[in-house]
Amino acid sequence: VRISRSIVARLTIWYACSAFALILISTIALYGALVANLDREDEEFTADIVNIVRAFLRDRPQDVNGLKQTVEWEWARREYAQIYVRVIDARGHPVVETPQMSHVLDARVFPAPVAVTAQPGRGVEILAAGSKSFRAVSALARVGSDRSATRVIQVALDQAHEESLLSEYRKRLWLVLSIALVACTAVGYAIARRGVQPIAEITETARRIHSSTLDSRIHTAGLPAELFSLGETFNTMLAGLEDSFGRLSRFSADIAHELRTPVNNRRGEAEVALRQPRTPEEYRYALESLLEEGVRLSRMIDSLLFVARAESPETQISRERLNVARELNVIKEFYEAPAAEAGVDLIVDADEDLWAGLDRTLLQRAISNLVANALDHTPQGGRATLTARRDDGELRVDVADTGCGIPPEHLPRVFDRFYRVDASRSARSGRLGLGLALVKSIVDLHDGSVEIASEPGQGTTVTLRIPRTEMTAP
Ligand SMILES: Nc1ncnc2c1ncn2[C@@H]1O[C@H](COP(=O)(O)OP(=O)(O)OP(=O)(O)O)[C@@H](O)[C@H]1O
């Protein structure tokens, strides 16, 4: 069999993927926000510098030294994010610039300056000597109140510090993401394992079950709804199995018991008879007794075999189109002599035109068993009635008597094999307790049902209901 990937593996993968994707997306979004923030800070910072220099040029146009000091001071006070400032006059000569700036940043690499009144904006990213990267802006500025005289201000901000900051940050992100991936997988695995734990328990219970431990059950209390009904179904199945197994083993015990006593008795009798020479009459008596028991035992084995075969699912019955009244009358004729002997009135009351598809031999066997029971338990002067009716599309046959009846506590078990209400009385008359079990098997083979109703002292009625299978007329 091909077993697809386990539920645990699937759930783990799904959980890990979705949780990790969420973490990844939020990490990327946060990183983006950080970069944007830093950019905006840089932009505001360079804009501030441009505005300071613009203000200086406007307010103190002649104070070149002051300007120089301001520029140098801006440079000197920064330790990490180095800032370079240059002011160029109309002919392109630098007026002032941050010390060392000409070595690092040539004036030509700066972007074109923005207008006198405009803000310098984001500027451009430039790579200077030594592959250092700078954010560079340039802007025009007015000198004093002279409308025609302008200077160009160039400001460059060293990005090295910011970049190392970001790269450090990225390193940490990778670390966090790796840990998150491992953690998501672990958590997903734990959740999935927890989820399928009840399945493992059910499997474990199922594994433990053998024919001797059919009484074990799955603890359905606290199972999740999806598995609850599975567990219940499983338990119902177990209960059914336990019941069948129980009946089967009781049945075998009963058979052994039923066979042992008569076989032992006859064996004893035979041994006694053979111990010394006997008269022909004595031998005859012994043989007759053996034969009688032999007949009884073979009848019992026949019945048992029949019940066993009837319960096997392959058993087929051969239905014929029967006139029910005619069949009942055949049975009545057969039992007329024993009925007269018992002083019981045997009556058939059936519709003449009642036809049904039934197995003739089996039907006769079932009804005969019921009639035999009725005659057995009805005292002289009583009555036994066979009734056949069409009832709600079914064939209904009642066998009623006016006999001693059955105490209610025995009623549920009379269809069990070997069950006899008065065991000692039945044993004396050679009864096996298989008659009603046979009736039930026969009715089951016809997809029908059988019921018994009884009133102690009043009588008993057994009702067969068989779905009518109409056969086409022969
Ligand atoms: N019509 C009835 N009136 C009173 N008791 C009955 C009647 N039919 C059955 N019983 C009781 O039900 C028990 C089971 O009947 P069942 O026909 O299965 O066995 P049995 O008659 O004892 O033996 P077998 O039919 O195998 O010879 C009987 O022992 C009997 O006590």
Ligand SMILES: [Mg+2]
């Ligand atoms: Mg019987």
